[in-house]
Amino acid sequence: MKTFFRSPNFLLIVTGALVVMVMIVLVTGSGSFSIFAQSDNDISAKVDQLLAQMTLEEKIGQMTQVDLTALKNETDIETYFIGSVLAGGNSEIDDISPQGWADYYDRIQKYALQTRLKIPVIFGIDAVHGHNNVQGAVIFPHNIGLGCTNNPALVEKASRITALEMAGTGIDWDFGPCVAVVRNERWGRTYESFGESPDIVKVMSPAVVRGLQENSVEDGSAVAACAKHFLGDGGTTDGVDQGNCECDEETLRKIHLPGYIEAMKAGTKTIMVSFSSWNGTKMHGHRYLLTDVLKGELGFSGFLVSDWAAIDQLPGDYKSDIENSINAGLDMIMITAGPGDPNNYVEFIENLRDLVNEGKVPLSRIDDAARRILQVKYELDIFGHPFTDSKLTKKIGSAEHREVARQCV
Numbered sequence: 008m009k010t011f012f013r014s015p016n017f018l019l020i021v022t023g024a025l026v027v028m029v030m031i032v033l034v035t036g037s038g039s040f041s042i043f044a045q046s047d048n049d050i051s052a053k054v055d056q057l058l059a060q061m062t063l064e065e066k067i068g069q070m071t072q073v074d075l076t077a078l079k080n081e082t083d084i085e086t087y088f089i090g091s092v093l094a095g096g097n098s099e100i101d102d103i104s105p106q107g108w109a110d111y112y113d114r115i116q117k118y119a120l121q122t123r124l125k126i127p128v129i130f131g132i133d134a135v136h137g138h139n140n141v142q143g144a145v146i147f148p149h150n151i152g153l154g155c156t157n158n159p160a161l162v163e164k165a166s167r168i169t170a171l172e173m174a175g176t177g178i179d180w181d182f183g184p185c186v187a188v189v190r191n192e193r194w195g196r197t198y199e200s201f202g203e204s205p206d207i208v209k210v211m212s213p214a215v216v217r218g219l220q221e222n223s224v225e226d227g228s229a230v231a232a233c234a235k236h237f238l239g240d241g242g243t244t245d246g247v248d249q250g251n252c253e254c255d256e257e258t259l260r261k262i263h264l265p266g267y268i269e270a271m272k273a274g275t276k277t278i279m280v281s282f283s284s285w286n287g288t289k290m291h292g293h294r295y296l297l298t299d300v301l302k303g304e305l306g307f308s309g310f311l312v313s314d315w316a317a318i319d320q321l322p323g324d325y326k327s328d329i330e331n332s333i334n335a336g337l338d339m340i341m342i343t344a345g346p347g348d349p350n351n352y353v354e355f356i357e358n359l360r361d362l363v364n365e366g367k368v369p370l371s372r373i374d375d376a377a378r379r380i381l382q383v384k385y386e387l388d389i390f391g392h393p394f395t396d397s398k399l400t401k402k403i404g405s406a407e408h409r410e411v412a413r414q415c416v
Contacts, residue, residue: 050382050385050386051382053385054378054381054382054385055378057124057126057381058374058377058378058381060124061124061377063360063363063370063373064087064088064356064360065088065122065123065124065126066373066374066376066377067088067356067359067360067363067373068087068088068089068090068356069088069090069091069126069339069376069377069380069381070090070333070338070339070340070359070373070376070377070380071087071089071090071091071339071340071342071352071355071356072089072090072091072092072093072131072312072339072340072341072342073089073091073092073093073342073352074092074093074094074095074098074341074342074343074344075092075093075094075095075098075100075111076095076097076098076343076344077342077343077344077351077352078092079351081114081115081118082118083352083353084115084118084119084128085118085119085121085122087352087353087356088122088126089119089128089352090126090128090129090339090380091128091129091130091131091180091339091380092115092128092130092131093130093131093132093182093341094130094131094132094133094140094178095133095315095343096133096315099140103140103141103142104141104142104143105141105142105143105144105172105175105176105400105403105404106400108140108141108176108177108178109175109176109177109395109397109400112130112176112177112178112394112395113177113394113395115128115130116128116177116393116394119393120393126381126384126390127384127389127390127393129179129180129231129380129383129384129387129389130177130178130179130180131178131180131181131182131233131312132173132178132180132181132182133181133182133183134169134172134173134178134181134182134183135149135150135181135182135183135185135199136148136149136150137165137168137169137172137412138169138172138173138176138178138403141172141176141403143403143404144172144403144404145168145169145172145403145404145408145409145411145412146412147165147168147169147411147412147415148415148416149198149199150184150185150198150199150200150201150211151189151197151198151199151200151201151202152198152415152416153165153201153211153415154200154201154202154207154208154211155202156415157207159210159211159213159214160214161411161414161415162211162214162215162218162415163214163215163217163218164218164411164414165218165411165412165415166184166214166215166216166217166218166219167218167219167222168408168411168412169181169218169219169230170218170219170220170222170228170229170230171228171399171402171408172399172402172403172404172408173230174228174229174230174395174396174399175395175396175399175400175401175402175403176395176400176403177394177395178230179229179230179231179387179389180230180231180233180277181219181230181231181232181233182233182235182279183215183219183232183233183235184201184211184212184215184216184232184234184235184270185199185200185201185235185236186208186212186234186235186236186237186266186267186270187199187200187208187235187236187240187241188200188202188203188204188205188208188241188242188262188263188266189202189203189241190203190241190242190246190262191242191243191245191246192246193245193246194241194243194246194247194248195246195248196240196241196248197241197246200241205261205262205263205265205266208265208266209265209266209268209269210269212234212266212267212269212270212273213269213270213272213273214273215232216232216234216270216273216274216275217273217274219231219232220232220273220274220275220276221274228396228399229386229387229388229392230387231276231277231383231387232270232273232274232275232276232277233275233276233277233278233279233312234266234267234270234271234275234277234278234279235278235279235280235281235314236279236280236281236282236283236290236314237267237278237279237280237281237290237296237297237301237311238252238259238263238264238267238281238285238290238296239252239254239259239263239281239283239285239290240252240281240282240283241263242254242259242262242263243283248282249281249282249283249320250283250284251283251284251285251286251287252283252284252285252286253286254285254286259285267301267305268305271305271306271307275309276309276310276383276386276387277309277310277311277312277383278301278307278309278310278311278312279311279312279313279314280297280311280312280313280314280317280337281314281317282314282317282320289320289321291313291314291317291318291320291321291331291332291335291337292321292331292332292335293335294334294335294336297311297335297336297337298335298336301336302336308379308382309379309382309383310338310339310376310379310380310382310383311336311337311338311339312337312338312339312340312341313332313337313339313340313341314341315341315343316341316342316343316350317341318331318332318337318340319350325350325354325355325358326358326361326362329355329358329359329362329368330362330367330368333359333362333368333372333373333376334368334369334372337376338375338376338379338380339376339380340355342355359373
């Protein structure tokens with residue numbers, strides 16, 4: 008035994024252990040990342056490896072987001088490799104308690120993990136003033152009120168609470184912040200804007216992004232932000248909702264774009280495209296703004312999601328709507344069910360597959376979209392933490408969380 012203590016092997020073991028301990032203290036002590044954090048290169052390699060194994064149907068499945076009310080059968084998540092589920096503004100489950108939502112999320116996730124490649128879903132919801140679809144969750148003022156605080160640090164803190172309460176139900180994607188610069192108070196969604204000045208929107212939007220996203224992915228509380236609605240939704244003529252923003256490009260960039268630039272600097276992982284038009288062209292078919300400006304000039308590396316069945320408003324039939332929106336730069340399409348809505352996720356999947364086979368949508372565009380979506384899922388570590396953390400569920404609506412809301416009020 009004494010001989011072993013003096014041996015070179017023993018010294019190597021002790022030295023190695025000390026090095027590892029020092030690394031753990033230095034890295035985890037920084038507060039920004041842990042020793043288990045993945046580098047961008049690690050994630051990129053994993054995405055490339057996974058993408059190389061995927062069939063066309065599996066890639067298109069990742070691009071498909073289905074509202075829970077439109078989901079005909081939960082097993083379809085496995086059958087069609089569906090990449091995302093959402094609870095829209097009027098969509099709720101029967102049990103809206105924190106545990107009810109957590110149970111639903113976990114059940115949906117189990118179907119996704121039964122697929123060949125076990126790619127988890129990303130679940131989106133409009134937690135736009137707190138996790139407002141959940142009974143007992145903390146409710147915050149709407150953005151127009153938060154803008155009046157002129158206190159981005161407090162807004163970031165409120166968003167952090169929202170993220171924690173979302174994570175307590177498993178849900179990992181918030182359709183916020185709303186980056187609209189409201190120019191006419193007759194717009195029915197004025198309350199979703201931080202204000203009429205791009206200066207206040209530039210400050211508040213990144214605060215929300217930081218609050219939602221700047222946290223440890225290892226504890227399962229990572230939530231993706233979604234800056235919306237790109238672009239000019241608050242500047243439509245006469246404040247008409249889903250209307251036409253009529254201005255030259257210089258004005259568009261000066262008033263409506265700065266908030267998105269700041270949200271991207273803060274790292275927003277997703278951006279939602281607007282129902283509205285710019286000088287008569289629907290945003291969901293606007294290749295120049297979505298691909299040339301947003302992804303090209305500004306270098307946005309996350310993914311673009313459509314608004315609620317918004318591609319249906321493009322001219323032409325549903326198949327041409329799919330062709331035009333995907334070629335314009337949309338990565339994920341939100342598919343809903345409603346009165347008189349004939350479109351569904353099966354039709355979307357089949358049409359997009361046919362468009363690729365017909366050469367009307369390049370396979371490179373499909374690969375780009377799937378890669379962006381998988382990248383975000385890896386960044387959030389949904390692969391490593393696919394289910395709800397019950398410890399976070401118990402904190403929803405806590406006195407500590409409510410105190411932040413009182414400060415905002």
